[in-house]
Amino acid sequence: MNDGDVSYRQNLHDLLTLLTGQWTVAIIATLAVGERRFTDLLAEVNETEARLGWISHTKPLSRRVLTDTLRRLEADELVERRADGEHEQFSKVSYRLSPDGRALLGMLRPLASWAGQRRVGGVQPDPH
Numbered sequence: 292m293n294d295g296d297v298s299y300r301q302n303l304h305d306l307l308t309l310l311t312g313q314w315t316v317a318i319i320a321t322l323a324v325g326e327r328r329f330t331d332l333l334a335e336v337n338e339t340e341a342r343l344g345w346i347s348h349t350k351p352l353s354r355r356v357l358t359d360t361l362r363r364l365e366a367d368e369l370v371e372r373r374a375d376g377e378h379e380q381f382s383k384v385s386y387r388l389s390p391d392g393r394a395l396l397g398m399l400r401p402l403a404s405w406a407g408q409r410r411v412g413g414v415q416p417d418p419h
Contacts, residue, residue: 309367314352314360323396326387333357361386
């Protein structure tokens with residue numbers, strides 16, 4: 292094994308770590324459309340899941356899980372939090388993808404297409 296292999300493996304591990312979390316992809320995909328207030332983001336993610344027939348999740352996204360996921364995505368610099376007032380505790384807060392989040396999304400689109408082609412070809416991911 293050479294140093295390039297180790298670096299590649301570590302980079303791949305770091306990427307997959309960024310995408311961990313049951314709702315991470317759904318939140319990133321929703322924010323891809325544009326900036327959203329917390330309650331709108333929660334509603335839109337759940338409405339999309341309901342429209343898809345809850346194939347990705349077995350129960351709705353909760354406020355607590357959304358908060359935790361947004362905090363992690365913020366810490367990873369994939370999402371930006373914006374308060375529209377002087378006093379943050381009284382402000383309306385919204386979230387949007389950061390430049391890194393938009394770049395990641397651009398790189399995920401070809402992977403999503405690849406996964407879709409596999410599914411059409413009859414290859415289903417093992418849920419275990």
